[in-house]
Amino acid sequence: xxxxxxxxxxxxxxTLGAVxxxxxQNYPVKPIRIxxxxxxxxxxxxxxxxxxxxxxxxxxxxxxxxxxxAGGRIAAEFVAKAPPDGYxxxxxxxxxxIGSALYEKLPxxxxxxxxxxxxxxxTPFVLVVHPSVPATSVRGLxxxxxxxxxxxxxxxxxxxxxxxxxxxxxxxxxxxxxxxxPFKQGSQAVTDTVAGHIQxxxxxxxxxxxxxxxxxxxxxxxxxxxxxxxxxxxxxxADTLPGYEVIGWYGLVAxxxxxxxxxxxxxxEVMRALQGSDLRERLVGxxxxxxxxxxxxxxxYLPAQIEFSRQLIRESGARPE
Numbered sequence: 121x122x123x124x125x126x127x128x129x130x131x132x133x134x135t136l137g138a139v140x141x142x143x144x145q146n147y148p149v150k151p152i153r154i155x156x157x158x159x160x161x162x163x164x165x166x167x168x169x170x171x172x173x174x175x176x177x178x179x180x181x182x183x184x185x186x187x188x189x190a191g192g193r194i195a196a197e198f199v200a201k202a203p204p205d206g207y208x209x210x211x212x213x214x215x216x217x218i219g220s221a222l223y224e225k226l227p228x229x230x231x232x233x234x235x236x237x238x239x240x241x242x243t244p245f246v247l248v249v250h251p252s253v254p255a256t257s258v259r260g261l262x263x264x265x266x267x268x269x270x271x272x273x274x275x276x277x278x279x280x281x282x283x284x285x286x287x288x289x290x291x292x293x294x295x296x297x298x299x300x301x302p303f304k305q306g307s308q309a310v311t312d313t314v315a316g317h318i319q320x321x322x323x324x325x326x327x328x329x330x331x332x333x334x335x336x337x338x339x340x341x342x343x344x345x346x347x348x349x350x351x352x353x354x355x356x357x358a359d360t361l362p363g364y365e366v367i368g369w370y371g372l373v374a375x376x377x378x379x380x381x382x383x384x385x386x387x388x389e390v391m392r393a394l395q396g397s398d399l400r401e402r403l404v405g406x407x408x409x410x411x412x413x414x415x416x417x418x419x420x421y422l423p424a425q426i427e428f429s430r431q432l433i434r435e436s437g438a439r440p441e
Contacts, residue, residue, distance in 0.1 A: 147206055147382050151181040154372075155210040157195045159186040162406065163211035166240065166370050169402055173393035191219050191440075193226065200228035204377040206386065209237070214282045214368040214429075217422065221430035222280050222440055230426060234373040236418035238387045240394060241408040243368035244344035245286050245322040246329075247357060248310075248337040253319050258341045258360040261320070262294045269297035273318040275309030278302050279438035283309070285429065286322040286343050286366035288436040293361050300436075313337060324368070325350045326407040343367060350407060369425075370408065371418055383415050 154171055156163040164186060171182030187195040192215055202208035212234075220230035228234075247258065253272075255261035265272050276284035283306055291298060301318050303309045309321040310328055314336050325348055332339045332351075341357040342348050343366045358364045372390060374383065393399050394410050403410060413421070 147385060148178055148180045150207060151183055152206070153183045153185050153208050155185045155187055155195050155199050155208065157186070157192040157215075158188040161186075162243075162408075163213055163370065165406060166403070166408070167211045169399055170240070170372070170390060170393055173396070173399060174389060177389055177392075191223075192216060193219065193223070196230070197227045199373070199375060200233035202375045204235070204375040204379075206374060206378055206382040209372055209374050209386070210234075212371050212373050214425065217425035218280055218282065218285065218429045218433070220426045221433050222438065231423050233376050234422075235376050235378045235383055236415050236422055237372040237374055237383055238390045238415065239369060239371045239411050239413040239418040239421055240390065241370045241403050241410050242344065243324055243370075243408045244342045244348050245283055245366065245368070246325050246332075246342050246348075246351065246354060247286075247290070247320065247322055247340045248313060248328050248332060249320040249340060250313055250316050250318075251335065251338055252316060253338070255340065256338065258355070258357055261340055262296060262360070265294075265296040265298055270299060272296075272298045272320065273301050274298050275301045275303055275312055275318045275321045277304065277306040277309065279436040280433060280440075281306065282366070282368045283322040283324075284438070285432045285436065288432050289364065289366050290322075290357065290361075292432075292435050293364055310337075322366075324407045326405075344409075348409065349404060369411070371422070387415050 154167040156167050158164060164184060167184045171184060175182045187198055195210060199208055199210040249255060249261065255264045274287050276287060278284050279300060279302065306323060307327065310323050312318050313321045314331060328337055329351060331337045339354050341355050343357055345356060345358055345365050347354065347356060391412050394412050400410050
């Protein structure tokens, strides 16, 4: 995060250790496990899409292993303690960065215990309002909210959720006073916005695109720096608030001390898969946009995302549930 593309262009040295437990020229020689935080989740879908490409390329089974619970900490601890041999990987998301910033004590170090492989894709959010809100632009919403401090309500799946932090970033950059209404799921925030119980929310684009097209919600702007191909007619929030960017993302990591040769082979094969039109189209269909990175770029990005999340969590007052 910043849930943003903070530091992605920077290239910092990545220490992967010098314990070559497997040789890249022979890798892989057995099934590879990709750990995710829940069956049917975004990470689960991405793991299966990418896993199919790896299986096609290498001829080895790719097993998707869902380990839900504790806000993703169970899955992350399992991977952090797995042998660094390239046969246990994990799909991490912006929630990994948020959890690392939210919880003071973790059974793993979110930076030192993982070898970043590739930052695969980003998922922008869209700021939507109920049609009763007269604002037709981000600038108009800011003016409307400032004239009514404490009267507008925005929803999310929690102050520590990606969408919740998108709203916090918006409030901190504009100085508007809006009341946060937490829900158990982001879909509930969308439902209550459509019903007019709350006035606005930030949501992933596919979750609200049809509702916006039918006029039940009004889209004001997307949270990425560039417009999304899913809704190219929508401007960015950054057009009004320069520097504003809050996105979700998907990355692939392995246990620390994995051989640099294997990390590079994994990176190269995933990057090749991401360049294919079929995988790219599947990701776009679920609201994700392909990024692609070197391991070094992802190694710079991850701690920057954790620190940015920590900043927004301090501002929002979010606490672990």
